[in-house]
Amino acid sequence: MRQKNVASVGLLALGICVSLMAQHKRPITPADCVTVRYLKSEPSNQPSPLTVSPDGGYLAYLVKTPNLVTNENDIELYVKVVSHASASDERPVAVGDLSSLHWLGDSRSVTVLANEHETHTVKAIDVETGKSEVLLKSPDNIDEYVVDRSGHEIVFVVTTPPSGIQLPITERDTATGYRIPFRSLTTTGWPVKRIFVTRRRHNEWTKPEQITIESPLDHKRMSSFIGYDPTLWLSLSPNGEQLSLQYVDPADAMPARWRQSPFVQYENSIKTQRGQMVSVIYHLATGITTAPFETPFATAIPLWSSDSRSFVVFAKPPVDSKWEQQEAELGPSIVRHGHTADLFWVQPESGNVELVATHGQAPYPYAPPLYWNTDGSLLVGSQDGTITRFSPKDGHWEQGNSVKVPVNGLGRLTSDGTHVFGDMQSAAVPPRLFMERLGDPDVSFFADLNPQFSTLALAPVKSVQWETSTGKTVAGTLFLPPGYREGNSYPLVIQTKPYGNWFACGYGPSQFPSFEPEPMASAGIAYLGFYYPDDHDGKGLESYFPKGYPDSIAEAAFETDVYDSAVKMLADSGLIDKQRVGIIGFSRSGWYTEFALAHGKTQYRAATVADNVEYNFSEYAMGSLTGLSSEAVTAMYGGPPYGPTLQNWSKYSISFNVDKIHTPLLMEEMGYGTPFDRRDSPPTNIARTFELFTGLSLLNRPVEYYYYPKEGHEPDDPAARLANLERNLDWYRFWLQGYERAHPEDVDQYARWRELRKHQEGSGLWNSSEKPTAE
DSSP, rough: HHHHHHHHHHHHHHHHHHHHHHHTTTEEHHHHTTTOOOOOOOTTSSSSSSSTTTOOOEEEEEEEEEEETTTTTEEEEEEETTTSSTTTEEEEEEESEEEEEEOTTTEEEEEEEEETEEEEEEEEETTTOOOOOEEEEEEOEEEEEEEEESEEEEEEEEEEEEOOOOEEEEEEEHHHHHOOOOTTSOOOOOOOEEEEEEEETTTOOOEEOOOOOTTTOOOOSSSSSEOSSSOOEEOOOTTEEEEEEEEEEEOSSSOOOOOTTTHHHHHHHHHHHSSSSEEEEEEETTTTEEEEOSSBBSSOOOOEEETSSOEEEEEEETTHHHHHHHHHHHHHHHHHHHGOOOOEEETTTEEEEEEEEEETTTTTOOOOOEEEEETTTTEETTSSSEEEEEEEEEEEEEEEEEEEEEOSEEEEEEEEESSSEEEEEETTTEEEEEEEEEEEEEEEEEESSGGGGGEEEEEOEEEEEEEEETOEEEEEEEETTTTTTTTOEEEEEOSSSSOOOOOOTTTTTGOSOOOOOOHHHHHEEEEEEOTTTTTSSSOSSSSGSSSSOOTTHHHHHHHHHHHHHHHHHHHTTTTTEEEEEEEEEHHHHHHHHHHHHHHHHOOOSSSESSSSSOOOHHHHHHHHGGGGGHHHHHHTTTSSSSGGHHHHHHHOOOOOOOGGSSSSSEEEEEEOOOOOOOOOOOOOHTTTTTHHHHHHHHHOOOOEEEEEOOOOOOOOOHHHHHHHHHHHHHHHHHHOOOOOOOOOOTTTTTHHHHHHHHHHHHSSSSSSGOOOOOO
């Protein structure tokens, strides 16, 4: 009994100490979140941003540091000596607007793409001395390059934005008027890309030569390409002889066996792109194009063997192959999901293809394998940190032993065959970098990228779980206000884009707009992120979609049910006040959010939709001018907004349901570099959203619209990110707590919002007894 009392006193003393320590830590603000340093992310299909020299001696990586003073992101190149476990040898070698690291064969030089004063350069940097040599300089926008092992050959991509009017307009046409053919205003909603090669000859670089390939589908010669992603997925064999790329082939004359592919048929049915994804090999010495591996979609760039004779790649099975038939037998849910790709070994010269691992054996197909050993074995990583060895044997591949990296919150991994390197973060842990000898339980953290957060108060996190009305299990992470008291019911904001295990200041390195768990919680608002714990392989989710909806509308109805079910569960448990719930949507989840506002059971008190698709009439009519084809919009409702399918549009499209939205709505759109400086000529990407903005405004519903002209889909400039987070925090504190910040940057915002609130209260839909009060 005495020991128990002593323990109780000890726990009480510990609690007092923790409480006193917490009192000295200030709450996290939006400005804190903007300053988070991350490992600079490369496109998900690319190798890890951590890259090891060929001899395993050095580790190079890029760190992104937002600078609010200059409104720039400083990118620092760091190099670490692998043999040293401590952080003392970690040092910055270069700084600037840097991306895309590639080691040369000497293991001392690493190349990097640098944007300097509107000039794009590829540099080779000596990691021991820090001296750099410019290998390539271009005034055009280079967003992707690859270099051979010797550093004597560079292949790079120049990107041209989507083209505008293609009509040959004369002065007479301008004077008398001219006809606009249907869909002639733009050739494509995707950027157009051209590929060039330059070679070092006698210490001089040749003039860049444009590459032309022959389509394997219709044998037409092509000198410009449409990229489905920001890149063409370039990969160059170490000897510099074979270039692999993936692009959208607009060929209309697709071979019959391609048209019969189940995956191709599904892609054509949803019509999300004009053309077919194709992977080819271009032989730089001969100019010949081959397609030794006829996959309709690769999910990562290939990893070449050191002898340049073969490569491995995660991809959907080749068309008209035994593996495609086997996949089809597993059912539509497997066929339709690109992330259920398998790992294949390909020998371009002979055309031999072997299956290395199925999607069940290697469940993370969005990055190349970690390492290809000299004995021919491959190290393949999964999202949970399991690393498995696969080895070739007598014409097939065998699965070997597996080890698990003992670190939670893993990001991207890489390996030198002996060690594994990676980054990690979690809701309460800012990004850190580590190394581990494979299979060793001891992990060395060699870089804490954000030590400043040790003095800030992080939100306590609670794991929650619930079921939708159709029985689907959903798991959530609930961020509670620091100082949370059990029994109190807090306002709630729901993040509609599934939450990963990243540091919860914002949306991690992706920097999606409007989401901000930590600042919301610090302000006294509970914040919910969620994910589907048993749906990592794409199975089963569609089977829980509610019945009775046309075509793809059930997808939005299902998501709406997820939010409604979460609100009910949290309200029933006493954690949140169901009268003070907000919801934030971005991109596709913005469509879900608008659907939930019009058709859901929850009466939300505030909402945000940011840079989102709407599947409205404007997007249908404007077609590819908005980056979304008319066919993709039509497929959502089973047909056009005419004739028998008009009723589907009338019931579910936001175009005809604006009057059902009574929630105060903050609309945010990104400009992609296009200013809105003429009120009579809005950019097409926001003109499509005026249906909702105009409708709500004319109905006297509370709505605000903000435009970020310089930002892309994921805001990158520190000033824009800070304004976005501050604006959303102010919005939700005003509507859910009745709180007004003392000195907002927009001095008129609260005056406008009070007027909006008067309209809301005057509508009779907001019971005055339920109106939120200040915390």
